[in-house]
Amino acid sequence: MTDDASTTVPSSSTSRPVAAARRRIVEWFATQGWKPFRFQRQMWNAYLDGQSGLLHxxxxxxxxxxxxxxxxIESLAESRRKPGRSSRRAATEPLRVLWITPLRALAADTANALQRPLDDLEIDWTLETRTGDTSSSVRARQRRRLPTALITTPESLSLLLTRADAREQFASLRTVIVDEWHELLSTKRGVQTELALARLRRWSPPLRVWGLSATLGNLDEALRTLQGSRVIEGDDSANKVIAAPTSKRFRVDTLIPATIERFPWAGHMGLRQLESVASELDSCRSALVFTNTRFQAEQWYQALLQARPHWAGEIALHHGSLDQQTRGWVEDGLRQGTVRCVVCTSSLDLGVDFSPVERVLQVGSPKGVARLLQRAGRSGHQPGAVSRVSCVPTHAFELIEFAAARDAIEAGKIERRRPVENPIDVLVQHAATIALGSGFDADDLLDEVRTTHSFRSLHEDDWEWVLDFVTRGGEALRAYPDYHRVQFDGEKYRLLDKRLARQHRMSIGTIVxxxxxxxxxxxxxxxxxxxESFISRLQPGDHFTFAGRSLELVKVHDMEVLVRRSKRVGGRIPRWMGGRMPLSTELARAVRGKLEEALHGEFRGPEMQAVRPLLELQTRWSRLPAADELLIERITTREGHHLFxxxxxxxxxHEGLAPLLAWRMSRLAPITFAMSVNDYGLELLSSQPAPFEQALDCGLLSxxxxxxxxxxxxxAAEMGKRQFREIARIAGLVFEGYPGSRKSTRQLQASTGLLYDVFSNYDPGNLLLRQARVEVLERQLEHRRIHATLDRLQQSRLVLSEPSRPTPLAFPLLVDRLRERLSSxxxxxxxKRLQQSLEKAAGR
Structure with missing residues (x-):
């Protein structure tokens, strides 16, 4: 915002023009059959008083x-104060509002929602989107002039900052609204957003920044991360948290299977419940069936279509790997009520408004309280409506998780999302972005970067390292001109090479x-x-299922998989990376609470009643742990000695704990372990008894x-090398190639692996290497949670049980280990043979 623009902001939310404008807004609400909520009025007033904050x-x-x-309201009030001004202001009204959305798929829907009051109130603003899906003609128009309100993503915003005239383009900006802030908060995309906001605030100090969030357990930390040094320095105008009353009503129920296995195992995909799910959908005009992975969504879509062939054309599939045009068709069908059921993944988790949706079904455990709430909110997506989600267990233990999630929701126990601290790869990318735009002074940019929450404690030595890295490639790459991206021209640091500039623009972003x-x-x-990892295992003529269609692979050419329709039913279904969804801290705590209730004979709710025979058998053969107990089961079978x-x-x-405990015990005696883990526990299998008691005395849980x-x-070295691949791409060390000639995964792995070895040997102090080690501990192994878990276990009562055979809790761990050696x-x-043997021993 320029100084001239700032003078047009009403000095008080109670001024006469503002009051008149507010009445028009309230009247518009009435025409829609609505009445503004108190929290909505609170936010309008806070905005008009020049405040920034977070709405939850x-x-x-x-x-x-x-x-x-x-x-x-601000715009309407200004037009009343300037009666001589034409009501047709679209040609002259510059950029005022920047709306940041985490998904480009949300941009079009958000634009529709924002355009409606503009039209009804006859406010002549231009409203446009700017994402990877924006057409070249619209981009060209925006290159000349940005609209009055722009909806964009963090990546596209960073691209706008690479313009030499970016400061002039954003000069009249008054407010930034960051939608779904909880989704960005704990990611590098959130840090990318923080850095972009710091630049915009530097240009316009009065800029108002508001975050919109749902299902978040650490509001104060989320506010500090969004507002940066404004909150740290105690700026009262940026300390506003507006929390709406918890008037939203949720109904969480479960489709209980007809029979419950007392020895359950993961991997069935829940298809035994297919007919129950289809019957529930029969009575719905519109429903969403959420799955946790794209593989699962493809499988359930095919299964439902086979169970109800007459639904062809009325049932659809939606996930992030489908073409944008296909996803758009599905979303339009939901809005218009022409699609009765969509099988989907997290691609429909966020704020697209599908008011007609009556019902949500969740296949498998959501693994988190916030995720279940978010998905439940897709139904009844309007004020006052009840949001209903029906959970579909894929194995018996998930019944406990559903009951625990409902308890956590009722108690208001929502997961925290921790912000990312000091990611040097994102800072390297941002420095090149600003150098490509207007250029930067090193001291000025350091001061600016330190206003973000993520880099608030950035050490000057680390900043000097970043400068050296973007200008000369650091210690190891000084001899290679391609890594001398930024140059100092005597006044500012700039990125001037046209080829490197083009490569940088194409590489902006943190999604790898x-x-x-x-x-x-x-x-x-x-x-x-x-x-690529999926297609590399197929040959021409092989059949696979994708996008709900049976396809035959013809050939792979220029990064395209060319296919034709196949009449053959079935075939492989692609698996995508990123499908691991571990049990969250809050849900894990709630599960322990449900088990303690069962230990004392309390089985509240239909889910716990259904799983009661399993838990009673666990108690009979071993023990159910209380919330403050650690259960250890020691069992001997023909395979060897099992420690559960x-x-x-x-x-x-548990993936970090299992090798840690195995290594600590192996230091006391030469012993080799086979391991398996799940959300509840871990198994260590050895050919000889593990020195467990001795290890406890020597600090096994320390x-x-x-x-x-x-x-x-x-x-750790190999894990660090794998993590370094992501860091190298974000920091611009490797270029993935131009459209039509993209480098293969193998080529990128070779390039990043070579760089990792060079840095390790010749630049061991490289900050990107340090970051790779930190991210392995925090992101892959959850070092912080392992530390907290060991603290809790040291304070727990140890309960050692020695059953004669595997218990219901142990059985899924046995199966997970077998899965690595056997085909499906x-x-x-x-x-099946193991279950029959154990059921015979248990008796009916």
Missing amino acids: SSTGTGKTLAAWMGPL ADAALTVRYLKGPRLGTVE IYPFAGRLV TDSLADDIAASLN EKLADRV
Whole structure:
């Protein structure tokens, strides 16, 4: 915002023009059959008083209108104060509102929601989107002049900052609204947003920044991260948290299976419940069936279509790897009520408004309280409506998770999302972005970067390292001109090389995944993308299922998978990376609470009643742990000596704990372990008894030297090399290639692997290497949660049980270990024999 623009802001939210404008907004609400909520009025007033802050409200309660109406009231008030001004201002009204959305798929829907009051109130603003899907003609128009309100993503905003005239383009900006802030908060995209906001605030200090959030447990930390040094320095105008009353009503129920296995195992995909799900959908006009992975969504879509063939044309599939045009068709069908059911993933988690949706079904455990709330909110997506989600268990233990999630919702126990601290790769990318735009003074940019929450404690030595890295490639790459991206021209640091500038613009962003290949009909349209690792296992003529269609692979050419329709039913279904969803801290705590209730004979709710025979058998053969107990089961079978430990801390924590405990015990005696983990516990199998009691006396559960012990217990160097691939791409060390000639995953892995070895040998102090090690501990192994879990276990009562055979809790861990050695068909047969043997021992 320029000084001239700032003088037009009403000095008080109670001035006469503002009061008149507010009445028009209230009247508009009445024409829609609505009445503004108190929290909406609060946000309008705070905005008009020049404040920034965070709005926290459940999905479907009116956050969008709460954020949008403040700028509209301001505009209406100004037009009343200037009666001589033409009402047709679109040609002269510059950029005023920047709306940041985490998903480009949300941009069009958000634009529709914002355009409606503009039209009805005859406010002549231009409103446009700017994402990766924006047409070249619209981009060209925006290159000359940005609209009055622009909806964009963090990546596209960073691209706008690479313009030499970016400061002039943003000169009249008054407010930034960051939608779904909870989704960005704990990611590098959130840090990218923080850095962009710091630049905009530097240009316009009075800029108002508002975050919109739902299902978040750490509001104060979320506010500090969004507002940066404004909150740290105690700026009262940026300390506003508006929390809507929890008036949103949720109904969480479960489709209870007809029979419950007392020895359950993961991997069935829940298809035994297919007819129950289809019957529930029969009575719905519109429903969403959420799955946790794209593979699962493809499988359930095919299964439902086979169960109800007459639904063809009325049932659809939606996930992030499908073509944008296909996803848009599905979303339009939901809005218009022409699609009765969509099988989807997290691609429909966020704020697209599908008011007609009556019902949500969740296949499998959501693994988190916030995720279940978010998905439930997709139904009844309007103020006052009840949001209903029906949970579909894929194995018996998920019944406990559903009951625990409902308890957590009722108690208001929502997960915290921790912001990312000091990611040097994002800072390197941002420095190149600003150098490509208007250029920067080193001291000025350091001061600016330190106003963000993420880099508030950035050490000057680290900043000097970043400068050296972007200008000369650091210690190891000084001899290679391609790494001398930024130059000092005597006044500012600038990125002047046109080829390197083009490569940087094409590489902006922090989303890194396996190389994606476009799936396209040999003579026809694009279907979406699959990962190279899947296609590399197929030969021409092989059949696979994708986008709900049976396809035959013709050939792979120029990063495109060319296919034709196949009449063959079935075939492989692509698997995508990123499907691991460990049990969250809050849900894990709630599960321990449900088990303690069962220990004392309390089985509240239909889910716990259904799983009661399983839990009673666990009690009869071993023990159910209380919330403050650690259960250890020691069992001897023909395979060897099994040690089952149940921290109930989530899969990722157990993936770090299992090798840590195995390594600590192996230091006391030469012993080799086979391991398996799930969300509830871990198994250590050895050919001889493990020295468990001795290890306990020697600090088996100690947090002393934890980071070093974790690194020693794993191939930390290889894990760090894999993590470095992502960091190298974000920092611009490798270029993925131009459209039509993208580098393969193997080429990128070779390039990043070579760089990792060069830095390790010749530049061991490289900050990107340090970051790779930190991210392995925090992101892959959840070092912080492992530390907290060990603290809790040290304070717990140890309960050692020695049952004569595997218990219901132990059985899924046995199966997970077998899965690594057997095909799916052989595994199913082996599991069935094991179940029959154990059921015979248990008796009916």
